[in-house]
Each structure stands twice: as structure tokens, then as C-alpha cells.
Amino acid sequence: MSTNKKNDRNFITVECLLEFDMDEDKQKVLSLMRKFSSMVRFAYKRLLEGVERKELKKLLAQKYGINTRYSDSAIFLAQQILDACLQGGQNPKKLIFGSRVVFEKLKKKHLTGKRREKLRQKWEERRYGFLYSRGDKSKEGNLNLRLVNLDGQWHLRINLGNGEYVFAKVVRNAKREKDRWIDLVWDLTQAERTGNWFAYTVRLKLKNGKIYAQISREEKFPEITITRENGVIGIDINAYPFHLALAYTSRDGNLEKYERISLNGLLDGNADKREYLSWQVAHQIVEIAKREGKAIVVENLEKIPKGRRGDGMPKLRQKLQKWIYKGLLEKIEVVCKRNGVQLIKVNPAYTSVIGKLKYSPMLGIEKDVASAYVKGFLRITGNYSRTRSFWHML
Structure with missing residues (x-):
């Protein structure tokens, strides 16, 4: 199948x-x-x-x-x-x-x-x-x-x-x-x-x-039963090492905890192996969401930045061009639908910068977790205008 x-x-x-x-x-x-x-x-x-x-x-x-x-x-x-x-x-x-x-x-x-x-x-x-x-x-x-x-x-x-x-x-x-x-x-x-x-x-x-x-x-899907009412889990990708950062956000927008999931296995082996491991990671993330009773927040697949010259992330840009991350997010979306878990997509613009310059030093967390937290925080609070205004102040 x-x-x-x-x-x-x-x-x-x-x-x-x-x-x-x-x-x-x-x-x-x-x-x-x-x-x-x-x-x-x-x-x-x-x-x-x-x-x-x-x-x-x-x-x-x-x-x-x-x-x-x-x-x-x-x-x-x-x-x-x-x-x-x-x-x-x-x-x-x-x-x-x-x-x-x-x-x-x-x-x-x-x-x-x-x-x-x-x-x-x-x-x-x-x-x-x-x-x-x-x-x-x-x-x-x-x-x-x-x-x-x-x-x-x-x-x-x-x-x-x-x-x-x-x-x-x-x-x-x-x-x-x-x-x-x-x-x-x-x-x-x-x-x-x-x-x-x-x-x-x-x-x-x-x-x-x-x-x-x-x-x-x-495909027929069940009704969504796990929503953002109990908070969300923001997800962010990082290149060094290649992994996902998960930030658990409460219903009022506070950071509760965080963890990381390695994606190194997706860079090795043939296409079939990468496909199998991607589905495993997708199921792992959705099982976490079900356990925590939280929705999942990811980047909008149509607006994932591939990086730009001089941004210091050539390896990440290369990985994204191979659609590894996009393929993983597509699988997370499918598994969410099959398990009645709400998946929320946000515009990834500025989230990494805001996480690095504001929330990383404020909360004493690393920038990957801070970026994942920004995605969840913006979704919970609905205050998207802050991203653009914060960016223009830099």
C-alpha cells in the first residue's frame, strides 16, 4: 500500500x-x-x-x-x-x-x-x-x-x-x-x-x-478529535546535525518542554529505506501528539524557504532541494488525518530569525527549539503581525 x-x-x-x-x-x-x-x-x-x-x-x-x-x-x-x-x-x-x-x-x-x-x-x-x-x-x-x-x-x-x-x-x-x-x-x-x-x-x-x-x-479519514485546545507541538528542521526540534506549547502560549528527533538515517541508504524511515518518524511524531493531546504545527509546504546565497546553510539548502523535509511533512500530514490529529500550517517567514534573536536568549534555549516554539506560539496567540514588525526593527 x-x-x-x-x-x-x-x-x-x-x-x-x-x-x-x-x-x-x-x-x-x-x-x-x-x-x-x-x-x-x-x-x-x-x-x-x-x-x-x-x-x-x-x-x-x-x-x-x-x-x-x-x-x-x-x-x-x-x-x-x-x-x-x-x-x-x-x-x-x-x-x-x-x-x-x-x-x-x-x-x-x-x-x-x-x-x-x-x-x-x-x-x-x-x-x-x-x-x-x-x-x-x-x-x-x-x-x-x-x-x-x-x-x-x-x-x-x-x-x-x-x-x-x-x-x-x-x-x-x-x-x-x-x-x-x-x-x-x-x-x-x-x-x-x-x-x-x-x-x-x-x-x-x-x-x-x-x-x-x-x-x-x-482515502476516508476520521473526525479530528485532538485539537489545539490543549496546546500545540511546533516542529522545526535543522541541518547540523540533521534533526527535528519539537517545542511543546501550552494553550496559553508558554513553552512547556522540548525534544529532538534525529533525521540522519534519511540521508543514507536507497530511496526505499528513506521512505520507510520517513513513515516511521511521521508515526513517532503523531504518537507523541496523541499522548500529549496536542495539535501539530508545521511550516506551510508551499512556502518552505530553500535558503539564499550567503545564509551560511548550504547543506540545509541542499537537503531541502532533495525534498527530504517536504516529503516528511507530507507523511506527517497523512498520519495526522488518519489519527484525528489537527495539523496546522504556518508561514515559515522570519520564524527562525525571531527565535534566534528573541526567544533563544529570553528563554535560554537553543535556536532550533526557539524556532519551533515561535511556530507554536504564533499559532496559539494568533499574533502573526508581530513577525513582520519585529523583522523591520532589526
């Missing part, structure tokens, strides 16, 4: 293996995946040229002869990729579908035999082996890629885009009692019985010659 986020909405994703009764059916789906992958690349290039969405739909229909819902999904996916490039500061004209890293390795030709063939297969599967269909509540969850129950076994009904359908068996064994697949199957069963459907998006991916389905739907 994984979680992704878009437009302040959270989605849960489960992955399943697809099995086909006939190889002919699998080949039809692979052909559709190659066509759809080409559609996304074509749509991406047209978006770069400034072609309007309405005109682009016509061009896709003429070129590929596939239904309009697949065209819509291809345009939507191409726009997402383009937006991600722009937000990440990348040149969208230099994007390589299938992974630039893998492509550059293939260009060097330093690998031979099976190792090179495996790398080439990986690149081709990433470039040509995917299919995507957005969910629609009014179309029994998803029109093109729909989950159906046939004689007690869940299948994915795949619309080939030309009026023909292929059915693939969904293979997913629940690994634990709280596996998200169990919840999904239950909700699908209830939807079939009552007709009250929910939207779910499906993405097919080719990996090592096998086709997997990733099924995503919006």
Missing part, C-alpha cells in the same frame, strides 16, 4: 498482479499499453507547443482511433508530467520518457550481455508499458478499467478502446488484517449491492514481463 496526494486530497493505492487465461488477451493489452504510452508522449509534446486541450483531443482521436476517455486520461497524465517538471525546476523539453538515468546508462554501453539486456528491458517497460484510466463515480467507479466480480473472483475488465473487452484475474493476497485490499474489496462489494459507487483510478504497469494494476481511491 502506498499513499499519494494531489490538490490537498489523499489517495490510497493497492497493487495487484494481473493474470490472463489466454496469452492472446495479454498481447492485446500490451499493444494497448504501447499505444497509450505513445499517446501520452504525443500529448506532452503538443502541450509544450501550446495546443489547447480541446484541439488536442481531436488530434489524439484522429491519430490513434481510441475512445475519448483514454484520450482524456492521456492528456491528464501528460499535463501532470509537465507540471512536475516545471515545479521541480527541470527543463520540460529535455524530459526522457522511461527514465533519463536508465537511458544515460544505456548510452554509455559499458554493460554487455544479460546485464545490458535487463537494463534495456527496464527502460522499454517504463517507456512503453503503462496504461491509465481516471475514475468516475457515475460509471461504476471506472469506465475503461473496471473491477468486476465474476463467480467470486475479482477481475479487471479492460476496455481495448475499440468496443472490445479483455478480462484479467486480479491476484492479491491480503498480507495482514489491516491490509487496504480488504477494505477495497468490501467497499466494492457494497457498491455492487447498493449501486452507490465510488471513483477509483487504475494504472497498469509492465514490470519484468508481468502486468500489474495499481488501484487508487480517495
Whole structure:
């Protein structure tokens, strides 16, 4: 199970293996995946040229002869990729579908035999082996890629885009009692019985010659029961050493206590290890909030400063550019929602400076704790105007 986020909405994703009764059916789906992958690349290039969405739909229909819902999904996916490039500061004209890293390795030709063939297969599967269909509540969850129950076994009904359908068996064994697949199957069963459907998006991916389905739907959250009524915990990031400072603030704005959580483990190992450790830290922080009965205050993800030349924090700036901190805060937000803990976002502007110059000497605490305290103090008192006036007095 994984979680992704878009437009302040959270989605849960489960992955399943697809099995086909006939190889002919699998080949039809692979052909559709190659066509759809080409559609996304074509749509991406047209978006770069400034072609309007309405005109682009016509061009896709003429070129590929596939239904309009697949065209819509291809345009939507191409726009997402383009937006991600722009937000990440990348040149969208230099994007390589299938992974630039893998492509550059293939260009060097330093690998031979099976190792090179495996790398080439990986690149081709990433470039040509995917299919995507957005969910629609009014179309029994998803029109093109729909989950159906046939004689007690869940299948994915795949619309080939030309009026023909292929059915693939969904293979997913629940690994634990709280596996998200169990919840999904239950909700699908209830939807079939009552007709009250929910939207779910499906993405097919080719990996090592096998086709997997990733099924995503919006996550349901419990009501918030832990609020700032009992105070808050302000959180601040620091570079030397890389850690989080937590400042416990009472309901009237006084500092009660503080502690630190090391993040050094997030700088080592591969992406999977960092992802796992980030979730661990997120759960640790939320468990603290539940124990203390306090809300959590963090920096606004859209306004996290990346630093500036001469600020003396090049290493911190580098870490933030790698989105380590942002990714951690996103996970804290998700875990808060799942546990009914209020998460409050504040503008990080000036909080470090005010903490360092005012509250650190006043309270006899280090600047990292002081910065975390300022976030909590401002949220409790609501006196944001002091930040700007204090800054102008420096």
C-alpha cells in the first residue's frame, strides 16, 4: 500500500498482479499499453507547443482511433508530467520518457550481455508499458478499467478502446488484517449491492514481463478529535546535525518542554529505506501528539524557504532541494488525518530569525527549539503581525 496526494486530497493505492487465461488477451493489452504510452508522449509534446486541450483531443482521436476517455486520461497524465517538471525546476523539453538515468546508462554501453539486456528491458517497460484510466463515480467507479466480480473472483475488465473487452484475474493476497485490499474489496462489494459507487483510478504497469494494476481511491479519514485546545507541538528542521526540534506549547502560549528527533538515517541508504524511515518518524511524531493531546504545527509546504546565497546553510539548502523535509511533512500530514490529529500550517517567514534573536536568549534555549516554539506560539496567540514588525526593527 502506498499513499499519494494531489490538490490537498489523499489517495490510497493497492497493487495487484494481473493474470490472463489466454496469452492472446495479454498481447492485446500490451499493444494497448504501447499505444497509450505513445499517446501520452504525443500529448506532452503538443502541450509544450501550446495546443489547447480541446484541439488536442481531436488530434489524439484522429491519430490513434481510441475512445475519448483514454484520450482524456492521456492528456491528464501528460499535463501532470509537465507540471512536475516545471515545479521541480527541470527543463520540460529535455524530459526522457522511461527514465533519463536508465537511458544515460544505456548510452554509455559499458554493460554487455544479460546485464545490458535487463537494463534495456527496464527502460522499454517504463517507456512503453503503462496504461491509465481516471475514475468516475457515475460509471461504476471506472469506465475503461473496471473491477468486476465474476463467480467470486475479482477481475479487471479492460476496455481495448475499440468496443472490445479483455478480462484479467486480479491476484492479491491480503498480507495482514489491516491490509487496504480488504477494505477495497468490501467497499466494492457494497457498491455492487447498493449501486452507490465510488471513483477509483487504475494504472497498469509492465514490470519484468508481468502486468500489474495499481488501484487508487480517495482515502476516508476520521473526525479530528485532538485539537489545539490543549496546546500545540511546533516542529522545526535543522541541518547540523540533521534533526527535528519539537517545542511543546501550552494553550496559553508558554513553552512547556522540548525534544529532538534525529533525521540522519534519511540521508543514507536507497530511496526505499528513506521512505520507510520517513513513515516511521511521521508515526513517532503523531504518537507523541496523541499522548500529549496536542495539535501539530508545521511550516506551510508551499512556502518552505530553500535558503539564499550567503545564509551560511548550504547543506540545509541542499537537503531541502532533495525534498527530504517536504516529503516528511507530507507523511506527517497523512498520519495526522488518519489519527484525528489537527495539523496546522504556518508561514515559515522570519520564524527562525525571531527565535534566534528573541526567544533563544529570553528563554535560554537553543535556536532550533526557539524556532519551533515561535511556530507554536504564533499559532496559539494568533499574533502573526508581530513577525513582520519585529523583522523591520532589526
